[in-house]
Amino acid sequence: MTARDPGRRPLLNRRLTEFGTTIFAEMSALAVRTGAINLGQGFPDTDGPEEIREAAVRALRDGRGNQYPPGPGVPELRAAIADHQQRRYDLAFDPDTEVLVTAGATEAVAAALLALVEPGDEVIALEPYYDSYAACIGMAGGVRVPVTLRPRDGAYHLDLDELRDAVTDNTRLILLNTPHNPTGTVLTRAELAAIAELAVERDLLVVTDEVYEHLVFDGEHVPIATFPGMRERTVTISSAGKTFSFTGWKVGWVTSTPELVTTVRAAKQFLTYVSAGPFQYAVAEALRLPDSYFDDLRTDLRAKRDLLSAGLTAAGFDVYRPAGTYFVTTDIRPLGESDGFAFCRALPDRCGVVAVPNAVFYDHRDQGAPFVRFAFCKRTDVLTEAATRLKTLAS
Numbered sequence: 001m002t003a004r005d006p007g008r009r010p011l012l013n014r015r016l017t018e019f020g021t022t023i024f025a026e027m028s029a030l031a032v033r034t035g036a037i038n039l040g041q042g043f044p045d046t047d048g049p050e051e052i053r054e055a056a057v058r059a060l061r062d063g064r065g066n067q068y069p070p071g072p073g074v075p076e077l078r079a080a081i082a083d084h085q086q087r088r089y090d091l092a093f094d095p096d097t098e099v100l101v102t103a104g105a106t107e108a109v110a111a112a113l114l115a116l117v118e119p120g121d122e123v124i125a126l127e128p129y130y131d132s133y134a135a136c137i138g139m140a141g142g143v144r145v146p147v148t149l150r151p152r153d154g155a156y157h158l159d160l161d162e163l164r165d166a167v168t169d170n171t172r173l174i175l176l177n178t179p180h181n182p183t184g185t186v187l188t189r190a191e192l193a194a195i196a197e198l199a200v201e202r203d204l205l206v207v208t209d210e211v212y213e214h215l216v217f218d219g220e221h222v223p224i225a226t227f228p229g230m231r232e233r234t235v236t237i238s239s240a241g242k243t244f245s246f247t248g249w250k251v252g253w254v255t256s257t258p259e260l261v262t263t264v265r266a267a268k269q270f271l272t273y274v275s276a277g278p279f280q281y282a283v284a285e286a287l288r289l290p291d292s293y294f295d296d297l298r299t300d301l302r303a304k305r306d307l308l309s310a311g312l313t314a315a316g317f318d319v320y321r322p323a324g325t326y327f328v329t330t331d332i333r334p335l336g337e338s339d340g341f342a343f344c345r346a347l348p349d350r351c352g353v354v355a356v357p358n359a360v361f362y363d364h365r366d367q368g369a370p371f372v373r374f375a376f377c378k379r380t381d382v383l384t385e386a387a388t389r390l391k392t393l394a395s
Contacts (some may be wrong), residue, residue, distance in 0.1 A: 015138045023360040036348035037386045039374040040356040042326040048245035056282035065277025073101025080284040081253050089223050097258040100265050103275040104250035105211045105239040110136045111268035112207045112235050117142040121172035128361030128368055130181050146363045149183055151320055156183035160194050173205035179212035182361055182373045183329055184322020186219045196227035207235045214243045214294050217302040218323040235260050240283040249279040304383055308376040311387025316394040326377040333370045340372050351389040
């Protein structure tokens with residue numbers, strides 16, 4: 001391709017011009033370059049259950065999923081997803097018409113927004129938000145309307161009045177994330193009931209990202225689809241990566257009404273069409289693991305949360321103890337810092353640890369400027385070493 005003439009329009013679609021390389025790619029590359037401990041990106045450093053990995057190997061050897069799987073997902077996985085929703089939350093879904101398998105939750109969010117949002121529609125998202133949300137809203141031509149979670153008394157809180165005020169005649173849907181990345185907030189029953197009442201009153205759709213549903217340490221996870229009037233207007237999204245520590249498999253899913261699932265599938269079929277064939281069979285087995293697996297996972301991660309939180313406190317950070325997820329948010333101002341980007345870019349050379357600046361998850365960058373996120377989904381010895389290195393910041 002020859003060089004472009006001056007004055008010709010840019011190559012990148014204008015809807016994506018504000019989005020460059022993700023902060024996760026930048027910080028992970030920094031970790032590799034410096035040899036630092038990477039607590040920036042939320043992936044475990046150990047694999048999940050051996051029997052589930054072997055289930056994937058067995059599927060490969062048996063020739064299951066090596067060719068295109070069915071567009072909605074393999075029947076075994078769709079049945080397991082429906083059983084999971086029924087067993088855990090008393091939500092009944094028809095596996096044939098109300099379940100759709102996707103290439104991770106990220107594709108599910110993208111397909112939902114591309115399918116449901118018209119150019120100019122407003123989409124409310126809780127800020128700070130996972131960075132793909134903004135890109136997906138932009139690709140759909142929507143207008144994102146952030147409602148900011150604010151830190152108070154050691155945790156982040158939703159202002160329901162601010163949420164109500166954000167709804168206009170142009171609002172199409174609320175993009176919800178609970179347990180919430182990056183703050184670790186788990187919305188309460190009362191908060192979810194108020195959001196549900198608002199959605200019904202204003203006839204809004206809700207797309208809810210629940211990938212951390214099994215990683216709740218304080219409180220409980222309650223799907224908003226369980227509230228009156230919500231099942232028929234909610235697209236519920238989850239995935240296997242965080243729950244089973246196989247993030248590279250990229251197996252996610254959507255549960256909703258036949259009409260909404262068909263609508264989301266209309267977009268999804270032109271994104272990946274299908275993916276992760278053999279892994280779908282393995283995830284079907286994973287979802288049927290006994291309750292003890294999920295209990296042990298929470299216990300392990302709760303201990304790791306507490307270990308890293310204590311280390312960060314000892315290093316001089318103000319720590320917002322998360323009620324769920326893989327992540328702990330900190331305030332760097334007690335360390336005499338105020339610019340999270342500068343702090344994170346310097347941290348690997350200062351003490352050999354990588355983190356992520358929360359400001360990248362905000363429209364209102366000033367609101368997130370002094371906050372930094374660390375991931376604790378790592379081995380205990382890695383977290384212990386990271387805490388030791390971070391402690392040098394306090395000296």
